[in-house]
Amino acid sequence: MASRSRFPWHILVFILPGFIIYTLFSAWPLLDTMFLSLFKQASSGERVFSGLANYQELLSDPHLSEGFWNALWNNFKFFLVHVLVQNPIGLLLAALLSLKGLHGAKTYRTLIFIPTLLSVVVIGFTWQLILSPLWGITPNFLKSIGLGTWFQPWLGQEHTALLTLALISVWQFVGVPMMLIYASLIAIPDELIDAARVDGASAMRIFWQIKLPLIVPTLGLVTILTFIGNFNAFDLIYAVKGVLAGPNFSTDILGSYFYRTFFGAQSSLGSPTMGATVATVMFLIILMGVMIYFYVVQRRIHRYQL
């Protein structure tokens, strides 16, 4: 037992179990899918190597590219709503919760996180009911505060459906940025804040001048996680609007577009090869976002270290 073996077996033991499962059930299927994007499938089921032809078709043949660009653009809007609404709300809530001496902070925190736990099956259905023109919760509420004329069938109109869905998604996931930001806020050493407080700084000033600069790295992380999440999103759109992401594709995002190309929708039959192409493009977009984050954003941020 005394002498340690030359070969570091323990490293292998630590790595292998997770590595094997991950490779077999995640990495390999994903790589296999990307590989598939280089083929075309004949109607007989045979696959023929076709190089980048699928990509060319996806990006330039109107019958595919129109839908693709529409989905990509919608996806950006979807992401933008999250950045502009979800993250500021998350920041606000976290800032309030982390105030020293606030009663009930724990309860608030627990309750506000609850929507994040629910499945989209539940959330999609619930919000459809709440916003339903027939069930009357929202129209009656607006009427009772004198804004009855404001009510519109938001989920059913081309110009409002995507925004409504994005806000539902914000409602669901706001707990995540809140928790992450909260964690980094309360990690700020008390001395820093106490010192400022002794100098008579208001809570506002302490937040803007001391806390916020310190949590910029967390905000960066939250943004990139939101980006990844949004460009992978699919379930909510699917649960509420179905595979056609209506009305008139106005709520189509890359996830739902991928689903249609891969599995087919109504009369169109799915194409595994074209689906794989879309999947690969989605991967590249996300990769690009992550690279930008790592090489541009993170380098400029001075990470707060203990």
Place this chain on the structure above:
Amino acid sequence: MRESLLKISLVALVGILGAQAVQAGDLSIESWRVDDQELWEKDLIPAFEKAHPGIKVKFAPTAPTEYNASLNTRLTGGTAGDLITCRPFDVSLELFNKKQLADLNDLEGMKNYSDVAKSAWSTDDGKSTFCVPMASVIHGFLYNKDIFDKLGLKPPATEEEFFKLLETIKTKGEGITPLALGTNDGWEMHQVVYTSIGPNYWKGEEGRKALVTKDAKLTDAQFVAPYEQMAKWAPYMGEGYKAQTYGDSQNLFSLGKAAIYPAGSWDIAFFNKDAEFKMGAFKAPVAKAGDQCYISDHNDMAMGMNPASKNQADAKVFLNWLASKEFAELYANKVTGFFPLANHDIKIEDPVAAEMVSWRKDCKSTIRLNAQILNRGKDDLEAAFWNAGQSVVNGTAKPAEAAAKVQEILAK
């Protein structure tokens, strides 16, 4: 001590890996008819198992929206059931071409079906049939008899009467919504509305075949006209109809809050169960009194066999049973609103369903406009039709524009 934790977990993992499900010799049916699960389990399967002891059958449906995708995946992965419920036309044809549906030409029960009934599940040349036809659906309108009686109304025969009727309900109905219909889901706009009121304009099969042979275009007057009628429906639909789902419409009608429900015959069963009023049905109104009427009588459902099934002999026994009179009778009367396609003489007991079937006598039947051949383009024509209907009723596209857009996709 601690090291053994790792060992235990690895052993546990291997243990779970080892525990595998047993594949029984039962027949398993793939279907999208989640609504019918109870009927299959309580009536249909027991009837079959009684006639054929020794064969066990399981009905394993997937929600309609996921059916095609998950069935495809399971067929490709080799995990699909023995019996596959077939969607009509190209979706199933494609499966047959990929050898994921077996050729059923030699199945004895096939002799009970006409070529028309088989057409939705045969190759273009008619040489191979791969699914046993089960049911067709008929489109029309359901109405709340109590409301009609109260307002002194009669089912309309012509378009003019129809709109007059809608106007009366709107003005005198005291909050009753004339039409229980919403555009949120989209598919009803095409499958229940456009292809139901349209055949009167394009003369049923005549117009449909002209489209197939490219002698007509969707921009022709007879195909734009139904959209023009639909555009006039919006004022009679419920407030907020743009976010009204299919389920909402059903609720609205079944709770007695709407007078007319553009329907497929499959809806009857639901309303029979839930509605507390008397119900009637009328067919799509014609332009002027005495015109030949056409109805949408669509081959909707069939059943085929998975060629990879390990229980093919049993599966064939089941399929032959599907072709029997016993099944046709059971199905027609238990699953109200699905009409058998076999050449057996069946009496339909439900009065509303019987009314709808009776239209076959006076009117000419046609299938849904784009179901056969037309959908084969590069783009999703069906989806384009849904969007067109939706846009027209939502007022975001003019009838002619909407038709032109679909024609563009059809032409590709």
Place this chain on the structure above:
Amino acid sequence: MILAKAKQPFNVIAVHIVLLTYTFIALFPVFIILVNAFKSRKAIFNSPLALPNADTFSTIGFEKVLSKADFLLLFGNSLLVTVVSLFFIILFGAMLAWALSEYKFTGRTLLGLFMAIGIMIPIRLGTVSILEIVVALNLVNTRTALILVYIAQGLPMAIFILNEYMSQIPKELKEAARCDDVSEYQIFFSIILPLARPAIATVAVFSMIPIWNDLWFPLILAPGESTRTVTLGIQQFIGQFVTDWNAVLASLTLAVIPILLLYVFFSKQLIRGLTAGAVK
């Protein structure tokens, strides 16, 4: 502390108003579901906001749903799949994270990048290949198939979080142990794992949610009656009872409750995990 309490540098009432308002927004939809699940069909439609009273109280939805399916079995499946997956995600994830953060070996960066792919691409994109593998291993319609996929799905995020945490563990602790000639396994299991407990709780909550709520893989890999999970079961009920709001709302309620309980169970640890990042 006492001083701070005497004079809060912020407006306490305003803060509570904001937080209460948001809590209301967050909980209102859940409230609507729970309340209406216990009302008759007419009452749901006519007064959706009212609490159930003697006239409108009804449990018909639950009766319908519970008579239709063996909910205990559904819960059991979900629970088994979730707990076993979590256990292995945490164990294997911690082992990998430890190897990546502690040992210098060739290909370490490459391995790290390789594991990160899983964060960036949804595993769903590889469904067809996954199914082929599952079929080849004869694991179709088993909970094992789901567990394996979920482990693969959860590992990258677990490694990401744990790695960050483990690299903060003071060197002295490990070096002291190594001087005593304690084996690397013992260092990991008896020093590192216990220290990482808060981070592990974070991983548990963040991995638990998508597993419990997943609809896709149960549908594709294990739709069989004996292996169905709660989420899949609920989805099928909703499909089946689209217009039967009693049954739908009851199903939704039954879907919400267990995850809430699990969350309450983990939430204390979660906060500790999140906040312990700064070893004060």
